[in-house]
Amino acid sequence: MSLRQFEYALAVAEQGSVTAAADVLRVAQPSVSQQIRGLERELGVELFSRTPAGLVPTVAGRAFLVEAEIAVKAARRARATARAGASELAGELLVAVQMGLGTRQLPGALGALRRSFPRLEVTVFEEPNPTELERLARGGVLDLALMAGPCEEGLYAGHHLGDEEFVVVLPAGHPQLAADRVELRELERETWVRFGHGSALDGVLLDVLEDNTMAPATTARVSQTATAVRWVVHGLGVTLVPASAVPPGHEHLVRPVSPVVSQPVVAAVRPGAGPAELALLDFLRQETWHKFPQSWEEPPSTVSSVPVV
Missing domain, CATH: 3.40.190.10 (Periplasmic binding protein-like II)
Structure with missing residues (x-):
């Protein structure tokens, strides 16, 4: 099995057809079909069922795709780390945010990250459900998450940004x-x-x-x-x-x-984080995280960032 096969399978699952997946991947349709057939032969299972609505993952296919996504994300992080030089970061960074947190601070930090490393691609999504956020973290999908409260010991390292x-x-x-x-x-x-x-x-x-x-x-x-x-x-x-x-x-x-x-705002970063995650963490620490004073019109006070032990 190869990462290319994993990427092809994920594209077919997302697009619902080999033709659409080939367009997204910018490869010939027969190449996608061949890779999927080879993958199914090697695994000994069917990954997709043909339905009137298109190709739909089977039960075995859904289980496989979960692990395939983790593997592809890990490979992209590895490439980003390998390409990181003194002044350049490239690759993909996946960030999740507990809904409502960092609505003003995160765009500022991402803007600074983008100006410093224009080749770095960042995907951000808001997650309202903390249980789902934890599931994604356990699956190894996330590079960094903004959440309220401490991180589970050993899963991610928590950095307290403020309140x-x-x-x-x-x-x-x-x-x-x-x-x-x-x-x-x-x-x-x-x-x-x-x-x-x-x-x-x-x-x-x-x-x-x-x-x-x-x-x-x-x-x-x-x-x-x-x-x-x-x-x-x-x-x-x-x-x-x-x-x-x-x-x-x-x-x-x-x-x-x-x-x-x-609520405390915690940046959860995977242990052994690469330079991309650490760069974003540094920019987040430079943002203002505060509680409001007694009068709404007065300027907000600043809370120093301290690590969560």
């Missing part, structure tokens, strides 16, 4: 906008725009409501922080989001809360 304070988003004209900091109990009668079941953000809100003996009356559930803010703007309730996740132009509708709600 992310949560703020309440209120509709225009809400009486609590007159306060510098909103007492959570003052929101007891409000309905809430919440996030998906099992998501980290909904877990934070549930803990906050329970700690303050408040019953969560739910208007709706959404999957993105920006959507939650927009729904509040349209008068559908209130919501609680990380401060950095507030879209520009809506800062006047948010207030920090009392008691303070905050």
Whole structure:
């Protein structure tokens, strides 16, 4: 078996046909078919079934593709490390972010990374479910992840970047906008725009409501922080989001809360990380991670980055 065969199989699974996979890979269709047939002969199983909708992975195929993706990602990281010189990084970096964290800081760090290493390709995706984030980490797929809380010992090395304070988003004209900091109990009668079941953000809100003996009356559930803010703007309730996740132009509708709600922001990096991961970690440390002071209008304070032991 070869990495090329793995890449061809992954492309066929993603595209649903040999023809489309060949177009994406920029190779001849017979080459893809030949590689897939050779792989199936060597494995002794069928990887794909033909259906009216196209080629669909079999049960054995799905199991194989999970491991194939891990192998391909590892090979790309190895190539990136081998090509890394004193002033050049090339290859692919896969970053996952717990939804709502680093919304303003990560683009700044990635911009600096891009300017310093223009040949480095970075793929970023937000993951609302911490269980899924952990599954990806255990599978060896991720190079770096931004998450709240410590990393599992031995899986990734955690670096504490700072603390992310949560703020309440209120509709225009809400009486609590007159306060510098909103007492959570003052929101007891409000309905809430919440996030998906099992998501980290909904877990934070549930803990906050329970700690303050408040019953969560739910208007709706959404999957993105920006959507939650927009729904509040349209008068559908209130919501609680990380401060950095507030879209520009809506800062006047948010207030920090009392008691303070905050989470640590941790950059999880694989042990023995390569130069690409370490470069991004360095740029993330240069970003401002803060809690809001008593007055919203005052400049935010800076929290020093310290490693998580």
